[in-house]
Amino acid sequence: MSSTGTQLATQSSAQVKTKLCAVLVEDNRLDAELILHELRRDGFDVSAQVVQDEAGFTKALLTHRPEVVLADYNLPNWKGMETLDVLRREGLDIPMILVSGALGDVTAVECIKRGATDYVLKDGLARLPEAIRHALREKHERSLRHQVEENLARKVDELARSNADLEQFAYVASHDLQEPLRMVTAYTQLLAERYRGKLDENADKFIGYASEGAQRMQVLIQDLLAFSRVGRNGSVRVSVDCNVVMKDVLLALAPAIRESDAVVTHPQLPSVWADRTQVTQVFQNLIGNALKFRGKEPPKVSVQAEGAGDRWLFSVSDNGIGIAPEYRETIFVVFQRLHARNEYPGNGIGLAICKKIVERHGGKIWVESQAGSGSTFKFTLPDRSAADEETENRKDAEKVMVKA
Amino acid sequence: MKAAPDVLIVDDNPADVSLVCEALSGSKHRSRINSVGDGVEAMALLNRRDKYVNAIRPDLVILDLNLPKKDGLAVLAAIKAGPDLRRIPVVIFSTSQLRQDIVRSYELGANCYVAKPGNLNDFFFAVKSIEEFWFGFVNLPPRGK
Numbered sequence: 412m413s414s415t416g417t418q419l420a421t422q423s424s425a426q427v428k429t430k431l432c433a434v435l436v437e438d439n440r441l442d443a444e445l446i447l448h449e450l451r452r453d454g455f456d457v458s459a460q461v462v463q464d465e466a467g468f469t470k471a472l473l474t475h476r477p478e479v480v481l482a483d484y485n486l487p488n489w490k491g492m493e494t495l496d497v498l499r500r501e502g503l504d505i506p507m508i509l510v511s512g513a514l515g516d517v518t519a520v521e522c523i524k525r526g527a528t529d530y531v532l533k534d535g536l537a538r539l540p541e542a543i544r545h546a547l548r549e550k551h552e553r554s555l556r557h558q559v560e561e562n563l564a565r566k567v568d569e570l571a572r573s574n575a576d577l578e579q580f581a582y583v584a585s586h587d588l589q590e591p592l593r594m595v596t597a598y599t600q601l602l603a604e605r606y607r608g609k610l611d612e613n614a615d616k617f618i619g620y621a622s623e624g625a626q627r628m629q630v631l632i633q634d635l636l637a638f639s640r641v642g643r644n645g646s647v648r649v650s651v652d653c654n655v656v657m658k659d660v661l662l663a664l665a666p667a668i669r670e671s672d673a674v675v676t677h678p679q680l681p682s683v684w685a686d687r688t689q690v691t692q693v694f695q696n697l698i699g700n701a702l703k704f705r706g707k708e709p710p711k712v713s714v715q716a717e718g719a720g721d722r723w724l725f726s727v728s729d730n731g732i733g734i735a736p737e738y739r740e741t742i743f744v745v746f747q748r749l750h751a752r753n754e755y756p757g758n759g760i761g762l763a764i765c766k767k768i769v770e771r772h773g774g775k776i777w778v779e780s781q782a783g784s785g786s787t788f789k790f791t792l793p794d795r796s797a798a799d800e801e802t803e804n805r806k807d808a809e810k811v812m813v814k815a
Numbered sequence: 816m817k818a819a820p821d822v823l824i825v826d827d828n829p830a831d832v833s834l835v836c837e838a839l840s841g842s843k844h845r846s847r848i849n850s851v852g853d854g855v856e857a858m859a860l861l862n863r864r865d866k867y868v869n870a871i872r873p874d875l876v877i878l879d880l881n882l883p884k885k886d887g888l889a890v891l892a893a894i895k896a897g898p899d900l901r902r903i904p905v906v907i908f909s910t911s912q913l914r915q916d917i918v919r920s921y922e923l924g925a926n927c928y929v930a931k932p933g934n935l936n937d938f939f940f941a942v943k944s945i946e947e948f949w950f951g952f953v954n955l956p957p958r959g960k
Contacts, residue, residue, distance in 0.1 A: 590881075590910045593933045594830045600935035601837070629933045 428456035453540035506546035646686035653680035701729035823873035854885025895924035
């Protein structure tokens with residue numbers, strides 16, 4: 412018998428039939444006919460190729476592109492289970508159903524374990540159509556799931572890349588902008604110093620505006636650099652004692668605290684698992700804001716912490732001017748300011764940096780406030796115990812890698 | 816009276832060269848300032864090649880990093896690799912505040928790294944301080960041949 416097998420096909424009759432392309436690995440011509448008969452009787456419009464050895468099977472896979480493989484267990488020149496090796500080698504995800512005489516439970520289970528999709532007895536061919544439908548459904552779901560997973564992975568990848576590009580862009584742009592800007596600043600200042608009062612009144616004013624604008628842009632670029640740096644530098648997470656952080660922050664803000672006659676209080680604070688510099692920056696920005704956006708009374712700032720599962724919920728409350736509810740989100744956007752520059756100085760970068768830092772630590776930041784009645788900024792940071800979890804995760808990842 | 820020191824500025828931005836001259840004009844050290852606009856020129860002058868056969872070896876090099884043809888780090892490396900040149904102090908004077916630029920400069924033997932300040936008065940102060948430090952405070956090696 413030729414190893415390429417025999418083409419056995421029927422055209423669809425009047426009734427609606429499911430098209431099915433199959434490869435039968437079967438040495439018994441009569442059994443093959445019986446199997447096809449059973450499928451047609453159940454409404455399949457079968458196009459089948461019958462083969463009985465590895466060469467024939469491999470060729471049929473390429474020429475026939477089957478949706479399902481139906482293989483006998485025992486063949487004179489081959490073993491039905493070896494079809495799985497061929498499918499694997501060719502990288503094909505095609506369900507293989509064993510159609511065989513009695514194998515015994517142990518062998519049957521073994522076959523399923525090795526990758527056969529199902530096992531149908533030749534004595535019970537009536538079950539075959541349903542077995543095929545089930546196998547095809549499963550494969551369809553499998554490929555859908557695979558597609559969704561692939562799409563998701565691609566999206567995540569794209570997003571990460573575009574984020575990285577953006578960081579890089581912001582950094583390069585702000586860095587390269589500095590040089591020409593420095594020239595503008597320096598020379599308008601030189602103009603102002605050397606020619607003040609020597610030109611007319613307007614000239615002095617114009618030079619002043621130009622000089623002021625250039626200096627402000629310089630600060631903006633510095634801020635943008637600082638903002639993009641939060642994402643660029645790989646941060647080192649360690650156990651950070653927030654009491655020590657507060658000590659540093661109060662020292663850094665000492666002049667502002669003295670000037671505004673402010674009182675900053677905090678109880679014993681916990682330790683968090685975080686980047687020390689970045690956490691310090693968050694506290695400093697929030698407390699600095701509380702001092703800056705003060706009302707008539709001297710500022711009273713209170714820092715609190717409470718446990719929230721594996722994280723800590725911090726709050727920084729003040730008795731300042733507060734924030735109207737409609738601005739609760741926008742205040743965290745880069746360069747968003749609610750007040751005129753001469754009312755309250757600043758560029759609107761502080762809270763954006765806080766948000767970026769907190770989110771990089773897997774936390775959230777928000778504000779609870781009413782205009783005129785103070786603000787409470789809240790944010791979460793991982794507890795020190797996250798360190799153990801991180802180590803565990805790393806161990807798990809290593810295990811997986813070893814397995815792979 | 817001490818001989819006036821020679822300073823070589825390597826900077827492709829004439830505006831900055833002019834600011835440095837401006838900052839040092841009328842100083843008590845009376846530094847003589849020479850400037851070139853790219854790294855290849857800088858090396859030609861330091862090695863007294865071509866039109867620089869009679870050039871004077873500077874007592875101090877003020878070197879920008881972002882230069883055409885041969886960048887500042889390459890010039891720095893070449894100076895510090897030259898047996899006659901390596902004794903000349905090199906001040907890196909660049910807009911860059913990138914950590915890697917700073918680290919790399921010191922690794923290659925820069926004598927100090929000063930970021931160009933954005934504010935005019937700070938810029939002047941930085942340049943005057945460099946001059947005062949190297950010519951008023953430090954013991955320099957005798958000038959090379």
